[in-house]
Amino acid sequence: MGNRGFRRIPYDLIGSRETGAVAVVEVPEGLSPLEVARDIMRRHSHVKSVLQKVGAREGEFRVRPLRLIAGSEDTEVIHKEYGYRLKLDPRYVYFSPREATERRLLAKQVRDGELILVMFAGVGPYAIAMAKAKEVEVLGIELNPIAARYFQENVLLNKIGHKVFPIEGDVAFVTPALYGLFDRVVMPLPKGAYLFIPYAIRALKRNGGIIHFYYWGGDDAFRRAEDMFKAEAMRMGWEATSIGFRVVSSYSPRIYKIRVDFLIKPTDIK
Ligand SMILES: C[S@@+](CC[C@H](N)C(=O)[O-])C[C@H]1O[C@@H](n2cnc3c(N)ncnc32)[C@H](O)[C@@H]1O
Known part of the structure; x- marks a missing residue:
């Protein structure tokens, strides 16, 4: 499938332009995770890592199993919302x-x-x-x-x-x-x-x-x-x-x- 197909795949961006971001994506069956990750990184130059959802949120901590499919091992970011900043690593904590x-x-x-x-x-x-x-x-x-x-x-x-x-x-x-x-x-x-x-x-x-x-x-x-x-x-x-x-x-x-x-x-x- 070409890039046109990838554009319809939803993903979350956590982080900011200043400090870098991670993308969290559910890769549909039949698609190459690496190709999907490359497409996201091409479109967002500040995305330093792409994490694939590999299960539902689980346990008391409500953390989702995520697999690094492209980019940096360092997935800690500083996310910006309405006038405040949140430092976190989505691999170890809940954040939406x-x-x-x-x-x-x-x-x-x-x-x-x-x-x-x-x-x-x-x-x-x-x-x-x-x-x-x-x-x-x-x-x-x-x-x-x-x-x-x-x-x-x-x-x-x-x-x-x-x-x-x-x-x-x-x-x-x-x-x-x-x-x-x-x-x-x-x-x-x-x-x-x-x-x-x-x-x-x-x-x-x-x-x-x-x-x-x-x-x-x-x-x-x-x-x-x-x-x-x-x-x-x-x-x-x-x-x-x-x-x-x-x-x-x-x-x-x-x-x-x-x-x-x-x-x-x-x-x-x-
Ligand atoms: C759905 S997450 C929401 C986290 C946060 N409010 C947010 O929106 O980003 C629920 C959080 O509750 C925490 N949690 C679960 N059971 C708890 C308990 N008994 N006491 C304190 N925290 C708990 C989990 O570790 C998790 O971080």
Whole structure:
């Protein structure tokens, strides 16, 4: 197949013109990975490496197996989004450049003066986007030690060490020490956040707050997310009211990553 065919193959570019970028591509069967990589590198002179997706995201760290098919072994890059920079290596951490708009939309909702918890923080994109946009303090928790290290570096890179506080650890172990502190909690783990709903609710201040809940599912994803979240909140003596809905992305036709925003209020005295 000639270059005309390659042009239709989607790929992500992570990085920047200044520091170089990596391309992450799913090579369709029957095509030569090397030819696809060469075509991408011809079109983007700043691409230093091309990584082929060789499996689905896996494990607790949600990292995708990637194979280097062309270019440099050094796949660490500095990615630029709306006014902030993120250092990372996609071979070892979760990162999706496609969620830049989602981060911007979330940052718009945040209000000056808030104390915010970002669970499942990764290399820090949500925490950093919010702290760059508003006068807030953000605490982020991340389990993958490599991602947590990049998160620390990214806080310094963006000069927001006075506003963003990364913690390496498991949300289930770290959050109980922080109960009752936050105005807002972000839960960006679509395939497992539901397991942590009680931790998120207890992390809010005693008069409640806002939780951004991510979920993954089919056409009924919004209804399932709402039902699950509200039932758990009610069981704990809180009232959850849905105040926002968004399809973040679609994995495949009819499988979506979604966000539901909940306003949480206590229904009894605790
Ligand atoms: C879907 S990724 C999202 C990362 C980041 N928020 C982003 O959007 O780039 C989920 C992240 O949660 C982390 N994680 C999974 N289970 C966790 C847990 N129990 N406690 C803390 N972090 C966890 C993974 O290592 C991964 O980095």
